[in-house]
Amino acid sequence: MRKPLLAAVLVLAVPALAESEPKPLPNTTILELKMGFYQPRVGDSPGATSDAYVQTFGNSAMLIGEFEVDRSFYHGYGYLGIGFSIAYGEKYAKALLADGTPSGESTGLMVLPMRLMAVYRYDVLAHVFHIPFVPYAELGFVSYPWWTNKGGSVEIVDGSKGSGVRWGWGFTLGLALEMDFLNPTYAREAREDAGIYHFYLFGEFNDDFANNFGAKGINLGAAYFTFGLAFEF
Amino acid sequence: MRPLLAALLLVPAVAFGQTLTLKVNGSTSTITGTGSTTTSTYAKNAASCNNTVAGNWVGTSLTTACTTLQVWLTVDTCGSAPSTTNTPADVVVYTAQVGAVAAGLTTDSFSFFFSALPGFGALTDGGTSASCGDAADFTDLLCAAVTLKDNTGACTSSAISASPVNMRYDNILPDPPVVTVTPLDSKLSVRLTASGSGSAVTDIQSFQLQYAAEPTDGGTPSYAPYGGVISVNNPNVTIPNLVNGENYLVVGYSVDEATNVSGPTTPAVVGQPVLTYGFYANYLNDGGQPAGCGAVGGGAPSALAFLSVLLLGVARRRG
Known part of the structure; x- marks a missing residue:
């Protein structure tokens, strides 16, 4: 089964690759709106004997919303550029009494993840072979401003304020579905009238290591999936 | 169709745009023509027994007045004039003569003692009439009305009346919450x-x-x-x-x-206030270490600034 499929792919791909290098494409900007569920690895923080996130909020991830903008500086055999994203997520639960039962007071964790990433999108499949999938990868720095809340204000424990910024690195692996094929006429009009080259639906896997590169303090890194909508112009 | 038109022409009608408004110490009540609007309430307790209630009326297009314009207090409904049959009797607190209204009087003030509310006369207190200061809760109405000539110049129109102001005396303590x-x-x-x-x-x-x-x-x-x-x-x-x-x-x-x-x-x-443990307390109690980094108030901008510098650097390198 695999051999005929491989042969078919080769038959289709090799002549096209042999024809010439893909034509240089204009540098473009991609805007993404995405959402996902994020659960930090608090239990992996240095010195932590258990996971305070799970202890407080249960084994329930927080919903995050994220906005990303990418800009290419090379657009030929793929899309190579730089991207910046900013997200926000929060999770609330009841603060606990000494015996571990919920109190009448709320506590929360808020994060504002920011990422500065090198972006590579293999859009040759779509542009050369008209296969509407664009796999992509991102790698770069992450910054996680965070703060806690108890009873309506930032939680302070023995003079230690529950807020700060965690740094680190992260990567993303994703797959985007170029939606032009659904309505080629509309896609052409959007390109000609609004300058929007492509619309995408995408899903991606992210892994951030927001632990100040192993320094002491809370570990807000997480592996999580996000899904969203993007358009390239 | 013709009989209907003829009937409409024969029905005396008050000119449009005539209004009469009552204002009492900030409480406002307005009526336009023969319509009605919301009624406001002026509520006081025994501390106001000896107080003067000040108010005024404002009218528009009342120059075709047929009757005096009166303002009165009643325990019943207002009607188009003070009642002669109510018990306790209605209390007239103001009268504008026909000539004055017809001559263009559009507003005037009036006042009365809060203890003049006729509702006090309806109270009984151990067989004797009660007075302002007793534990009671009732609402009288402050009314105003005037009858105007119709389009034919006849005084057959209905009166226009201001929407009444509720005059409430309440000297009964509410229940605690x-x-x-x-x-x-x-x-x-x-x-x-x-x-x-x-x-x-x-x-x-x-x-x-x-x-x-x-x-x-x-x-x-x-x-x-x-x-x-x-x-x-x-x-x-x-x-x-x-x-x-x-x-x-x-x-x-x-x-x-x-x-x-x-x-x-x-x-x-x-x-009894009680110590509670939020997320950060749980984190520290679990052995987690304080980050030692600045509060988010300074952290978020500094992180943004750092990333912005990186972005600018990359952009310049491209250029």
Whole structure:
């Protein structure tokens, strides 16, 4: 089964690759709106004997919303550029009494993840072979401003304020579905009238290591999936 | 069709645009033509017995007046003129002569003692007539009306009347509110709810709150007010800066439309602030270490600035 499929792919791909290098494409900007569920690895923080996130909020991830903008500086055999994203997520639960039962007071964790990433999108499949999938990868720095809340204000424990910024690195692996094929006429009009080259639906896997590169303090890194909508112009 | 048109032409009609408005110490009531609008309420308790109630009327296009313009108090409905049959009798507090109104008088002021409300005459107090100062709750109406000529110049039109102002005397204390206390960390969250049902609840305009540390020696608690005037629409108050593990007594007071203040909630509700553990406390208690980094107030901008510098650097390198 695999051999005929491989042969078919080769038959289709090799002549096209042999024809010439893909034509240089204009540098473009991609805007993404995405959402996902994020659960930090608090239990992996240095010195932590258990996971305070799970202890407080249960084994329930927080919903995050994220906005990303990418800009290419090379657009030929793929899309190579730089991207910046900013997200926000929060999770609330009841603060606990000494015996571990919920109190009448709320506590929360808020994060504002920011990422500065090198972006590579293999859009040759779509542009050369008209296969509407664009796999992509991102790698770069992450910054996680965070703060806690108890009873309506930032939680302070023995003079230690529950807020700060965690740094680190992260990567993303994703797959985007170029939606032009659904309505080629509309896609052409959007390109000609609004300058929007492509619309995408995408899903991606992210892994951030927001632990100040192993320094002491809370570990807000997480592996999580996000899904969203993007358009390239 | 023709008979209908003829009938319409023959029906005397008050000219459009004629209005009569009553204003009493900030309470406004307006009526246009023969329509009706919302009625406002002027509510006071016994503290106002000797007070003068000041007001004024404002009219437009009343130059075709046929009758005097009168303002009066009644225990019944207003109608187009003071009643001669009501018991207790209606009390006329103002009269504008026909000539004055017809000559273009558009507004004038009036006043009366609050104790002049005829409703006091309807009260009985152990077989004798009651007076302002007794525990009672009734509502009289302040009315105003004038009859105008119709389009043919005849005085057959209906009167136009101002929408009445409710004149309420309420000298009955409301019930104290229900106080619900939720212990928080060094704080108590207090919720005040009007007790009773129906008008007993809707009559409550605000709450007041007092609290005191419970004396350990059984002495008299020293209550202090907190929260000022607490709206019924936002009846949640948090008392801060308390000591965890100590008992505090909390009482509430209801304030009604006539500014009567209830007695305190009895018995006082006891609340004890308690230490709670938020996410960050749980993290530290689990062995987590403080980050040692600045608060987010400075951290977020610095992180953004750092990333912006990186972005600019990359962009310049491209250029």
